[in-house]
Amino acid sequence: MPHAMIIGGTRFIGRHTVRELLDNEYDVTVFNRGNHENPFADDEAVAHVAGDRTNENAVERAAREVDPDIVIDCVAYHPSEVRHATAVFADCEAYVAISSGSAYGDEEIPKREDTTTLHDCTDEQATDDSMDSYGPRKAEIDRAVAAAADEGVNAMSVRPPVVYGPHDYTERFDYWINRVLNHDRVIVPGDGDCLWHLVFAPDVASGLRTVAEAGEPGETYNVGDRRLPVLAEWVELIADTLDTDVEIVTANERELAAAELAPGDFPLYRSYPHVLSTAKIAELGWEATPIETALERTVENHQASDRTGRENGPDREAEERVLSVLDTL
Structure with a gap:
């Protein structure tokens, strides 16, 4: 061997x-x-x-x-x-x-x-x-x-x-799983369409x-996922994996500023798309795991761990202030 x-x-x-x-x-x-x-x-x-x-x-x-x-x-x-x-x-x-x-x-x-x-x-x-x-x-x-x-x-x-994926000590993705697990309304910065491969x-x-x-x-x-969801779609996919419903609430810079927040305070936000071509490694025979399968394994591991990812993004109290402002508009 x-x-x-x-x-x-x-x-x-x-x-x-x-x-x-x-x-x-x-x-x-x-x-x-x-x-x-x-x-x-x-x-x-x-x-x-x-x-x-x-x-x-x-x-x-x-x-x-x-x-x-x-x-x-x-x-x-x-x-x-x-x-x-x-x-x-x-x-x-x-x-x-x-x-x-x-x-x-x-x-x-x-x-x-x-x-x-x-x-x-x-x-x-x-x-x-x-x-x-x-x-x-x-x-x-x-x-x-x-x-x-x-x-x-x-x-x-x-x-x-x-x-x-499983065992992610950075907890960037765990932040979004935690939000979907614990809240019916999830704030996504901007229009929810930021794209980070x-x-x-x-x-x-x-x-x-x-x-x-x-x-x-x-x-x-x-090397990267074959499918490239935008951030709001990732939240929806997490909710589907957890078999739950979630309301995605988008908030622009002015609305986030009501709680002294900015889009960059949220994990996996990027102002300009970051996309890698994976054609070269695919020519070697490499294939990406379907996102649904990847998410099932990622969410299952998150639930079995003590990771929350909360420190990677705004606290819920700040988000609630933003939601209150949006609800009055």
């Missing part, structure tokens, strides 16, 4: 990637610091090597101990980490890093891997940890992957947009495996 090493692997995308690889007959080793609960602690099929991926010596030690066939890098946040990893794992059959749709610098619809311009990345941004530099850092990671491929390494990257976490995992097995060296592949 081929042996896969996951850098990361216990929280969200990494957790789904471990399961994807196990389901496709890989031996799996997880390499991380062990700071979070390991869902595979009792699974004899998953080995664990402790170490900090920001420590070059630890990465090199793990490479010697594991000697993997493929490496999936779920926690590549700085270009220097990827430059080092592609050198350490140069002889592996494949190295795949998770990039991001945020790497794109131009706003166009859709964003395509080989034509849409990426962010530039300064030396200062390359070592920064803030969200302001996240897109530039991911863009530079993609360039590092391409440079490694030029040196003969089978290195590739995968660009997801916002990821949702999302992707189901297990589909990112299957995309990573697909690229590792069939991708071309130096290439980057977008």
Whole structure:
């Protein structure tokens, strides 16, 4: 059986990637610091090597101990980490890093891997940890992957947009599930038609495996849901999944200002559509999970968890003030 090493692997995308690889007959080793609960602690099929991926010596030690066939890098946040990893794992059959749709610098619809311009990345941004530099850092990671491929390494990257699904510790999508579960009226900012391409976490995992097995060296592949609902439609789909009714109340900037809110205070709001073309990865045989199936699994996991997502958006008291204003119009 081929042996896969996951850098990361216990929280969200990494957790789904471990399961994807196990389901496709890989031996799996997880390499991380062990700071979070390991869902595979009792699974004899998953080995664990402790170490900090920001420590070059630890990465090199793990490479010697594991000697993997493929490496999936779920926690590549700085270009220097990827430059080092592609050198350490140069002889592996494949190295795949998770990039991001945020790497794109131009706003166009859709964003395509080989034509849409990426962010530039300064030396200062390359070592920064803030969200302001996240897109530039991911863009530079993609360039590092391409440079490694030029040196003969089978290195590739995968660009997801916002990821949702079971075990999502960001809780951005959980905010909307929580609203539908607990309120008959749900405020959606603007006209409810903002479009932010999302992707189901297990589909990112299957995309990573697909690229590792069939991708071309130096290439980057977008991965995202096949269907692209606008925000109001997502709320409706959640309600359908829960077999409940909900009234969607749209509120513009002036109406939200009655409670000192703005559209950007709501999770998954974006003023300009963010859409990724997924034709390139589809050519490798990858397919997205139908949204209805993805939502069933996501909602079921939300209900079994203690996640609410409330801290990602306005509190209900502020929303009630907006609703009161709207009811008088």
